[in-house]
Amino acid sequence: MNWKVIVGISLLVVVSVSAGLYYGVPAAANSTGQNAFTLTLVLASLESPNSTLSGQYVFFQQENGVLESSAVINAPLGRLVRIVIINHDPGTDSLLTPSANSVTGTLNDQMQLFVGTSVPSADITSGTGSSVCSQLGGSDISHTFTTSTGLNIPIAPNSTEVTYTYFNTPGTISWGCMCECGQFSMSTPGWMMGEIVVAPSY
């Protein structure tokens, strides 16, 4: 690909959230010594030779500090997965479905929300500096990370979000964004949609 990834300078945006009462990794996961598998997704803008697509925000997988295509995401079967979403997009988009503002399919149907995109990794693990929420305001959403199995994570502008979930059915499922963020983006694997391959070997 010739596209260069441009990570914009983030401005702090105060995001209104509704706070939940409890958020945590299940004790069973810790007491068995099970370490969470971390899936880091980064929403960053593209510089494209096609000017009409330039500046579009796209999901990437971040592995070992490198941004890679999100067209095919690997997830471990039956293992606790920590999903970290780092969103550099300062803008909002309309939801395709009003209920996509709710967090579903995560532990307690909640997520941890940090303001900004430069959260230290220690805070991502501990949650220090985050608020806990089960939904976002419908007009405070840039994109969503939504799967065909009922996982739905609404993503606030200029934010970092942490959720925990399990993928308990082996095979290939689809993921996509439930915002009207661009016809090309929404129909192009590795932009706002793709596959998740759930297998025991990761």
Ligand SMILES: [Cu+2]
């Ligand atoms: Cu989107």
